[in-house]
Amino acid sequence: MLELVIFSTLNGVLYGMLLFLLASGLTLIFSMMGVLNFAHASFYMLGAYFGFQISQWLDFWVALFVAPVCVGLVGAAVERWGLRTVHKWGHVPELLFTFGLAFVIEEMVQMIWGKLPVDYRVPKLLDFPAFELFGTTYPAFRMFMLLISVAIFLVLLLVLTRSRIGLIIQAALTHPNMVAMLGHNVPKVFMMVFGFGSGLAGLAGVIAGPALVTQPSMAHVLGPILFVVVVFGGLGSLSGAFIASLMIGLIQTFAIAINYSIGDLLTSVGMARPVQGMLSDLWQVTVAQVGPVVPYLMLVLILIFRPTGLMGTRES
Amino acid sequence: MSHGYRTGLTALALGLGVSALALPAMAQVKIAFIDPLSGAMAPIGEHGVKHFQYMIDKINAAGGVNGQKMELLTYDNKLSPQETVIAAQKAIDAGARVLTLGNGSGAAAAMIDFVNKHNDRNPGKEVVYLNYAAVDPAFTNDKCSYWHFRWDAHSDIKMQALTSYIKTQPGIKKVYLINQDYSFGQAVRKAANEMLKAKRPDIQIVGDELHPLAKITDFAPYIAKIKASGADTVITGNWGSDIALLLKASADAGLQVNYYTYYAGGAGGPTSVKQTGLKDKVFQITEGIANINTKENFAWEEDFRKKHQNHGWWYPRVRNEMDMLAKAMNEAKSNDPKVFVEKLRGMKYKNIYGKDTYMRAEDHQFFQDIYISALTPMTGDMKFDEENTGWGWKMTATIPMAETDVPTSCKMAKPS
Incomplete structure (x- = not known):
């Protein structure tokens, strides 16, 4: 049992940190510009594909630095020549713009790299078991992913709380008009934040690509869960996004490990398990099977009971 | 709707x-x-x-x-x-x-x-x-x-063949079932439960998992669960990415169990098996393999592989x-x-x-005859490997056609 708990925790934290890399950028963009960026997960996919391509041409370690920068530049360009142009028509066109962009990126990826998953391998240097516990090994690459995401989290925290640019961003989160009045170039801040957020998503893609699967549907798989993280954590709240990411990562991983169903619960308190009738199947469904739905249930509940999210301060 | x-x-x-x-x-x-x-x-x-x-x-x-x-x-x-x-x-x-x-x-x-x-x-x-x-x-x-x-x-025929083989393997004591959550995966799970109970009542089924079809990119949590269950054998009907990634996660965790599979031969499977070093431990049940030594079969396989990069x-x-x-x-x-x-x-x-x-x-x-084969490093009588790993399918057992003859409940309506 202990080994299951330890490995589920490791896997859950890893998945959570990966979500956080994506969610941190998304939540900043969301709260600053008031726009849910539907294409955010597509930048994650772009990161994975850029990473794959660069590691084919040169090396994984080059890709680790270059690919996120490339994705960041694409993101900044999208903001500068796409979103900013659409911005004057209001939020709904912006939303539709990012929605369409997600499809365009997916189609382009399919055109360039094909519909099949690409063979994006773990670099040789990290292709060994990091440690062994209870006879189970844990791959070094996963430890590397974990370290990178923790490092990024710390850097992000320092930049946002200790630097001048962080102050401006934080101010722009809550009082965008006031910041503009003070003479700061808010559109430029927007562009930088958008580019930086996309770059973070790209970085997540570069490191997740070899461990998971690099394929055109990878944005689709992660997209919806990101919105859950952002809304659950609270708009614009980095610490909220952090907590929500870890929670969802752990819940999803631990749910898989739990085999109990409602029926088992009933039997354990001495009630009979319903075996007949239209809904009899419902009692047999285990937590493991409903695991994927749990985050969305959390989303619905938090919207009902605490619309600002865990750590959020404003609704919009 | x-x-x-x-x-x-x-x-x-x-x-x-x-x-x-x-x-x-x-x-x-x-x-x-x-x-x-x-x-x-x-x-x-x-x-x-x-x-x-x-x-x-x-x-x-x-x-x-x-x-x-x-x-x-x-x-x-x-x-x-x-x-x-x-x-x-x-x-x-x-x-x-x-x-x-x-x-x-x-x-x-x-x-x-x-x-x-x-x-x-x-x-x-x-x-x-x-x-x-x-x-x-x-x-x-x-x-x-x-x-x-x-x-x-069909799934019941394969499971029939597989359990007949498992019957001859007293080393198997704890079985973990992991399958895709749709009609096929459920059919595998049901047949495995019933047939194991009938043929090997001493076998303990320590896990019976269903997971979403073609949605999972990381099987590590499932592997941790299999490991914790103490299973010595996994039976799975998983196919496509679901078997390749299951074996990949298994390789990452160094999980040493027998895998009795329907489709371990698919893309990515053999590579992961070799990576884990699961020699003679991953079995597949199929209607044929590349290494069945007939002149016609070898010529066929050779020609196809020449045209398709050794696939x-x-x-x-x-x-x-x-x-x-x-x-x-x-x-x-x-x-x-x-x-x-x-x-x-x-x-x-x-x-x-x-x-x-x-x-x-x-x-x-x-x-037709059904074959159980194991993935193993190439030996003298084997001609073809899989995914350029140097490992190929080696015949383990043949289940003759007569023994695969499961009855049917079909009442076919012939159109007029």
Whole structure:
């Protein structure tokens, strides 16, 4: 049992940190510009594909630095020549713009790299078991992913709380008009934040690509869960996004490990398990099977009971 | 919703049917291949296309069918039942009257339903569905159809063979079942539970997992659970990315158990097996393997691999299917499904290993010897490896056709 708990925790934290890399950028963009960026997960996919391509041409370690920068530049360009142009028509066109962009990126990826998953391998240097516990090994690459995401989290925290640019961003989160009045170039801040957020998503893609699967549907798989993280954590709240990411990562991983169903619960308190009738199947469904739905249930509940999210301060 | 959708489709079908009447007769016999060609399962579908194209080239080189050439049309159904129906309609509109689909029993069920309805509504323009891989037992039992033929052994036949083998392996004590959560995975799980209980009541089933189909990119949490359960053997019907990634996660965790699988031979599987060093521990149950030593089989495998970057001939059943189709068409002297279907029913056929096989007329299920093989480093008598790993499939056991003969509940309605 202990080994299951330890490995589920490791896997859950890893998945959570990966979500956080994506969610941190998304939540900043969301709260600053008031726009849910539907294409955010597509930048994650772009990161994975850029990473794959660069590691084919040169090396994984080059890709680790270059690919996120490339994705960041694409993101900044999208903001500068796409979103900013659409911005004057209001939020709904912006939303539709990012929605369409997600499809365009997916189609382009399919055109360039094909519909099949690409063979994006773990670099040789990290292709060994990091440690062994209870006879189970844990791959070094996963430890590397974990370290990178923790490092990024710390850097992000320092930049946002200790630097001048962080102050401006934080101010722009809550009082965008006031910041503009003070003479700061808010559109430029927007562009930088958008580019930086996309770059973070790209970085997540570069490191997740070899461990998971690099394929055109990878944005689709992660997209919806990101919105859950952002809304659950609270708009614009980095610490909220952090907590929500870890929670969802752990819940999803631990749910898989739990085999109990409602029926088992009933039997354990001495009630009979319903075996007949239209809904009899419902009692047999285990937590493991409903695991994927749990985050969305959390989303619905938090919207009902605490619309600002865990750590959020404003609704919009 | 689904009712309105079907009505809409029928209206569409009728409309297009009328316009198709005006077209001149096509000179070619069109075979429509419908399978996932995008998404996680695309590598499986793509390799299937290569099999069918190879077979069609062979048949055409040998003179085609009744003086006509065969032509392959391919459609991507994205593994979805809805898209399957749309693709099938497109294929029929393009002139195809032979449809083939393998992957995903959900898609296959939709296809059977569609073909039944289409044929009821369009007498004289019947189409036939040749199933090369969807193995939900229902298709040749309570859902059996006159217009459906299946060449792969269905899930219960495979499990029957597998458990017969497990019976001879006293080392197996704790079994973990992990399967995809849809009709096929559930069929595997049910058969495994029942047959193990009957044949090896001492075996403890320590896990019985269902996970979403083709959605999981990281099986590490499942592997942790298998490890914690203390299982010595995993039985899985997983296919495509679900088996490759399961084995990959297993490799990452260094999990040393026996894997009894239906489809470990698919893309990515052998690579992961070698990486874990699971020598003689990963088994697959199939209708044939590359290393069965007959002259014809070796020549076939060699030629196919030469044309496809050393990717193996995964599906001996595609050869059976297409060969028998051509034979039925030529014997019936007609490429019209309504006519040649009668020849397929009960057809006897000698496969590439020189063994007798037949298509049971009662339920349109194909019967043949079934093989259990293990992935192991190449030895002297093995000729072909998988995915350039230096490991290949080595024969472990043969289950003769007579022992695979499971009864059917099919009451086939022959159309008038």
